[in-house]
Amino acid sequence: MGSNEQQPTRIAIVGGGIGGLFCALAIHHHCSAAGVHVQVDVFEQASQYKEIGAGVGIGINAARLFHQMDLGDKLNGIAGHRTGVWITFRRFDTSEDIVTVPVNDSDKIRQAPCARTELLDLLKAAVEVRGAATLHTKKQCRSVEVRQDYSTSAEADIVIGCDGIHSAIRNQFVVDKPVFSGQIAYRGVIPISALSSWPFPSYSVAWLAKHRHLLVFPISRNEQLNIVAFVTKPENEIADVKESWTSICDRQEVFDDFAGFDKTAQEVLGLMPEQPSKWRLNDRQPLHRWHYMNGKVILLGDSAHAMLPHLGAGAGQSMEDGWLLGRALSERLSGSTNPHFASLESTAQLYQTVRLPRAQKTQATSRAAGNTYELQTEDMLDKSFEECIPMIAERTRERMKWVWEEDLDAAYVKARDGQGLASKVEGHGGAAGGGVVAGKGMETVTQPRNDSRTPKPSTRLTGYASSRRSRQPPSTRRRGELADRFEGTLSYRHVDVQNAEQVDSVIAEIAAEHSRLDGLIAAAGIQYVKPALEYPPDRIQHVSSSARQMIKYKSPGAMVLVGSMSGLNANKGFTSSVYNSSKAAVIQLGRNLAMEWGKVIDTGGGKRAIRVNVLCPGNIITPMVLKNFEDDPGLRKIWEENNVSSTNSY
Ligand SMILES: Cc1cc2nc3c(=O)[nH]c(=O)nc-3n(C[C@H](O)[C@H](O)[C@H](O)COP(=O)(O)OP(=O)(O)OC[C@H]3O[C@@H](n4cnc5c(N)ncnc54)[C@H](O)[C@@H]3O)c2cc1C
Missing domain, CATH: 3.40.50.720 (NAD(P)-binding Rossmann-like Domain)
Structure with a gap:
């Protein structure tokens, strides 16, 4: 593992989505500060860095990281701003208030709900302007292999799997077992100006009913309204619905599912695209390990912890991953003598130690939130809609506090400088080979370096x-x-x-x-x-x-x-x-x-x-x-x- 000018450490990021690009920026940020030279390549399977036209909520925890990388103003520039309210939960039939949750939105560092396309453009432009990584398109990674020969066209020392929910890299090491969550989601974006009137211009609204809830939030400087309409369905009714951004349906299906909703909600749905996207929401068992091949292969974002979308926190969690992985790698590569950086594996383990419990808590809380919003928690199943209302109010008020308020860097420093963690890393390293990312039109080899800190066979x-x-x-x-x-x-x-x-x-x-x-x-x-x-x-x-x-x-x-x-x-x-x-x-x-x-x-x-x-x-x-x-x-x-x-x- 070298960090000198002649041989910069080569890092291949597989997947140029939100997590992958943010990770490239975070590595660049931390390594530049530490004076470490790295060569980062991002390999994206699509022909261009492009997102579907939906919205994504960026919580304060993730917004804080943008500001730390001097990208906060740009983020605020594309977001739909809030004015003191995060979300209001309403009855489906009358739009009457169930609970309205405030948020501090006067600070510079604030919530940033935005359009995925605009967010990706921001990240891509920052990567290019800063020279944080070389971006490749039409490069689909299929697997990572141990190899002895290095006669391939591109090489890397570390592979970071940011290839999303259907990650090929993760699937090589563990069997992906998606479990239907019981819910599907319809998605669409509409211009707010097309509505006859809109009483909630600067915050999210969720209309709740038994088995259904409709979530909307403003994006793109409050000009557009992002719509996500959730419905609980038996699995046999949705056999043909895929877990995919690109699967679509007829708008009439949405109208049928949301019949009986208040007129404001109906007007929103009436403006949905004729063929809105329809997404099967699968849940996943928590993954116990995020790094493989002696730390040469590391998972990040949805590949490590795909979660249900009910907290609007998945993208933010992938950014937290990128931030801390970048920090840990920069410390390893700058020659820190802290035992956590003794090997690539122990470095990856430190990243996992800090990030995994928090990401998995977010996974579990997202699941619970979805059941609450659909009035499907166990203690709500035999209750009427009216009986559930006070339970919702009580459960939603403080739900996001721990997600937003975590001091990520303090948690990292505590784990890094605390006692006992290093000894948890098993001494199994020393497999002789390297790894190779083999892809359509590209090959990236991970290769062992002559490094005295490489773990010895145990x-x-x-x-x-x-x-x-x-x-x-x-x-x-x-x-x-x-x-x-x-x-x-x-x-x-x-x-x-x-x-x-x-x-x-x-x-x-x-x-x-x-x-x-x-x-x-x-x-x-x-x-x-x-x-x-x-x-x-x-x-x-x-x-x-x-x-x-x-x-x-x-x-x-x-x-x-x-x-x-x-x-x-x-x-x-x-x-x-x-x-x-x-x-x-x-x-x-x-x-x-x-x-x-x-x-x-x-x-x-x-x-x-x-x-x-x-x-x-x-x-x-x-x-x-x-x-x-x-x-x-x-x-x-x-x-x-x-x-x-x-x-x-x-
Ligand atoms: C319905 C829904 C609503 C959501 N709403 C929110 C929200 O409001 N707020 C929030 O924070 N999160 C939300 N999320 C979650 C969020 O979208 C994800 O957590 C986030 O996009 C994860 O980023 P990622 O980079 O890990 O994966 P992705 O964004 O999926 O990016 C993966 C990238 O890898 C590429 N790729 C895949 N396979 C390969 C391969 N083999 N080789 C090369 N490239 C490859 C893909 O083309 C893609 O560009 C939502 C998710 C869903 C399903």
């Missing part, structure tokens, strides 16, 4: 145990004992090995976390004392999943398949032909895999093996065997009488 063991039966991990004490004994750490994941998708996802996550996978013990098996025809098919998904990860991360690892002596002998009195045959199959599987994977890992310096062995224990009294004894009272006697040593081994 001999510590990180173990993962899993169980289908129990979601509860073994006790902390027990895990601690095992971890101490093997001088490593032991984590626990709940997984059903019969669920192929789950197995794939968990193993890919574990491998991605450490950029390697060294071993697998396949001991998940149960004994079926059943006739052959009733026997369920066995699966070896965990074995092939692990092999794929070992090949991917070039880790010549080892696998132990737990077979049984029952795979070699017929146990007298034990009518388990299928179990025994399956164990024989495990033994044969081990032989075949050992042959097949003998030279499967291309380390660059020759082919290496994934070693596969099968362990065939004799009779051990396990809970499963005790159950067999219980089910068949004569069995124990037969076993013991016929055992050569007349005993079982415990």
Whole structure:
């Protein structure tokens, strides 16, 4: 990782949306201040840096960052200003006030609801004027790979995945599992001058009804009105609706869904474009890790924490990411001796430590806010509209306080200078390769530098145990004992090995976390004392999943398949032909895999093996065997009488 004039650190930002461009500016801001020279390239898949014509609310927390980068006046210049009110919540049928939330709007640093197009233009112009990054278009990143050869056209040391909600970079490391939130949204923008009268010129209005709410806020110097109309729908009614800015519908659908709303709301809807956009609102499980490949690949914005839009805070959160990632990278690259900057991985971890909990709290609060505005929280479900009204007032007044008032830099400094965080970073680094961003029309390689601070390979063991039966991990004490004994750490994941998708996802996550996978013990098996025809098919998904990860991360690892002596002998009195045959199959599987994977890992310096062995224990009294004894009272006697040593081994 170099920072001298000859070899500036090369940073590839994938995705030139709000998060990507803001991140480029923040890196430039912090690195310039620290005297660090970096080369930043932004790769955008679209043919131009362009946004759809909708609005985006920029809260005070994000506006503050614009001002810190001397872009605050420009932001205020494109925003729709507020005059003491943030939002007013109204009854859907009469427009009567439910609660009106004030905001301090007299300060220079203030709310900035704006048009996405204008915001993106502002960011792009600032990147260009400041020379913060080289902007590329029509460059679609498909994946990041570990590579040994660098004969490609472009290279980078760090890749920042700002490629949005459907991030290809994130999807390489974790399985994206969107879950329908229960709601869809129609969107459109109309000129305020087209309305016969508009009583709320400078603030947001939300009309609330059961299962529906209509949100509008002024943008573009209060000349335009941004409209987002939310409806709760059963999933089977919206099978064809996509999670996409570009999917559209007929305006009549909006009219039908918002029938019964007050005349002011109806007039707004009547001016919607003939084909407004229609968006399926998916929710996502929080992501536990935002950096991969020893910190060379880092996620930011929606790729790390896509959230429902009900707080209007997603873009602001991506800016907070960019601000702190830029700050952390500048400290790392300027040679700070703080242990958090000892490696790229620990630097990325510091960024994650500060940002992840706050972003995930925003995700969770957005979800809760949506349910409140739709009157769909659990305690509202059996209540009438009238009964819900006071509950809404109480829950919305202070909702945004913690989002807006956070002192981001103070939180960062506290984490950076606090005790104990550095030791949380696992010492698994040192994978020999670099990474490559391969794309349509472009390739960007991440390449290791001759850097004494690059983490060294570690001999510590990180173990993962899993169980289908129990979601509860073994006790902390027990895990601690095992971890101490093997001088490593032991984590626990709940997984059903019969669920192929789950197995794939968990193993890919574990491998991605450490950029390697060294071993697998396949001991998940149960004994079926059943006739052959009733026997369920066995699966070896965990074995092939692990092999794929070992090949991917070039880790010549080892696998132990737990077979049984029952795979070699017929146990007298034990009518388990299928179990025994399956164990024989495990033994044969081990032989075949050992042959097949003998030279499967291309380390660059020759082919290496994934070693596969099968362990065939004799009779051990396990809970499963005790159950067999219980089910068949004569069995124990037969076993013991016929055992050569007349005993079982415990
Ligand atoms: C209905 C709705 C309303 C919202 N309203 C608000 C609001 O009022 N306030 C707010 O703060 N947030 C709002 N959000 C959230 C906000 O839009 C996002 O959080 C924000 O845009 C995230 O920025 P990003 O840069 O991470 O992703 P994006 O803005 O999605 O940008 C991603 C960029 O990456 C590019 N890209 C994607 N894949 C690739 C690839 N493989 N290679 C290269 N380029 C790629 C895309 O073309 C795009 O330019 C809303 C979201 C929704 C769905």
